[in-house]
Amino acid sequence: MLDFSWKVFSMTGNVDMYLLMKEIERDSDQQFEQEITLLNEDFNSPPNH
Numbered sequence: 001m002l003d004f005s006w007k008v009f010s011m012t013g014n015v016d017m018y019l020l021m022k023e024i025e026r027d028s029d030q031q032f033e034q035e036i037t038l039l040n041e042d043f044n045s046p047p048n049h
Contacts, residue, residue, distance in 0.1 A: 002028075 005021035008014060 002021060002024050005017050005024060009017035009021060
């Protein structure tokens with residue numbers, strides 16, 4: 001979806017496509033940060049025996 005948004009923006013100059021692309025990037029970055037946080041919590045928590 002990100003590539004599609006960029007291609008449409010680069011071909012048309014449609015600002016809405018650029019804004020959509022930036023929103024997708026932001027959401028992707030936030031999801032990645034949440035996943036890293038969860039992995040760090042799992043790694044740092046004591047084992048359950």
